Amino acid sequence: MEQKRSKTQTSQRTQTQARRAAQKPAEPMSRDELRSKRNLERRKKRRRNKIIGYTVVIILIIAAAIALSLTVFFKIQSINVTGDDIYNAETIVAASGLNVGENMFKSSKKDISNKLETSLPYIESVHVKRSPTGNVTLAITAAKAELAIDCGEGYILLNKNGKVLEDGVVSINEDVATVTASTIVTATPGDIIVFENEQDTQTLKDIKSIIDNKQIEKITDINITQNSSVVLTYDMRITLEVGMVSTLEQKMDFVKATLDKLNSDEPNFEGSIDFTVENKAFVNEKAEQTTAAPTVAAQPEAQGEAA
Numbered sequence: 001m002e003q004k005r006s007k008t009q010t011s012q013r014t015q016t017q018a019r020r021a022a023q024k025p026a027e028p029m030s031r032d033e034l035r036s037k038r039n040l041e042r043r044k045k046r047r048r049n050k051i052i053g054y055t056v057v058i059i060l061i062i063a064a065a066i067a068l069s070l071t072v073f074f075k076i077q078s079i080n081v082t083g084d085d086i087y088n089a090e091t092i093v094a095a096s097g098l099n100v101g102e103n104m105f106k107s108s109k110k111d112i113s114n115k116l117e118t119s120l121p122y123i124e125s126v127h128v129k130r131s132p133t134g135n136v137t138l139a140i141t142a143a144k145a146e147l148a149i150d151c152g153e154g155y156i157l158l159n160k161n162g163k164v165l166e167d168g169v170v171s172i173n174e175d176v177a178t179v180t181a182s183t184i185v186t187a188t189p190g191d192i193i194v195f196e197n198e199q200d201t202q203t204l205k206d207i208k209s210i211i212d213n214k215q216i217e218k219i220t221d222i223n224i225t226q227n228s229s230v231v232l233t234y235d236m237r238i239t240l241e242v243g244m245v246s247t248l249e250q251k252m253d254f255v256k257a258t259l260d261k262l263n264s265d266e267p268n269f270e271g272s273i274d275f276t277v278e279n280k281a282f283v284n285e286k287a288e289q290t291t292a293a294p295t296v297a298a299q300p301e302a303q304g305e306a307a
Contacts, residue, residue, distance in 0.1 A: 074105055082137060104136055117163075158193060181200045214249075230243065230244070243275065258273060
């Protein structure tokens with residue numbers, strides 16, 4: 001205990017001495033020391049001023065380069081339109097906002113694409129290419145009407161992603177699937193359609209993507225009024241009850257195999273098929289007579305059952 005107390009007292013004395021030394025007035029500097037200190041401060045100030053000066057010069061050079069690039073260099077010499085012929089070149093160039101003589105980097109490629117895809121609905125996508133010679137090329141990919149909503153007095157046409165292409169269309173092609181969903185909120189050509197149920201747009205896009213990926217043709221209607229119970233219509237004669245959207249992709253191979261087998265055995269069959277139970281197909285003819293479904297192998301490892 002005494003040893004510990006002794007160490008504490010020693011530490012306290014050391015701290016007291018340090019405080020006294022700090023409070024003790026500093027000894028006056030000699031003339032040489034003062035001269036050296038002033039010279040050091042002047043050198044630091046000159047170095048700081050040089051750094052500031054160089055920084056200002058660099059900023060001015062960059063600003064001048066940007067100004068020249070926007071006013072003198074990289075001017076558009078010509079604008080060409082290639083790709084699908086859906087609108088005339090003059091219409092596309094006018095809608096792009098590009099003008100000969102302007103700087104080609106005034107607008108980003110994304111802005112140009114978005115402007116064209118919105119103002120000209122039948123443009124699916126635009127690839128913008130700039131050349132060092134001042135030539136700008138707009139490569140156009142056309143949008144295709146793949147979905148339609150019956151509004152009574154006409155149809156609203158949509159592309160596969162739900163973008164509105166046209167409104168008030170009197171008739172639709174055979175390869176366009178009609179859509180039954182919640183009430184439409186907005187359907188502006190060039191914009192994505194908005195339903196009362198906000199999930200319907202994404203649900204419709206997901207279903208269309210799955211159908212296309214699985215290469216199932218002749219889907220003539222998509223009913224998503226109940227997301228937990230999606231109903232598809234095949235060839236305007238067979239109703240397909242496929243259940244929840246979340247399980248649709250894993251079912252579609254089985255659905256396709258069932259349809260292929262049924263078309264082979266009974267090409268004129270009309271009725272409904274219930275796929276809500278995994279790897280099972282319950283087939284019902286239109287006349288409300290329940291028949292045994294043909295034996296169908298959906299996948300090598302899964303055998304479809306019918307009731």
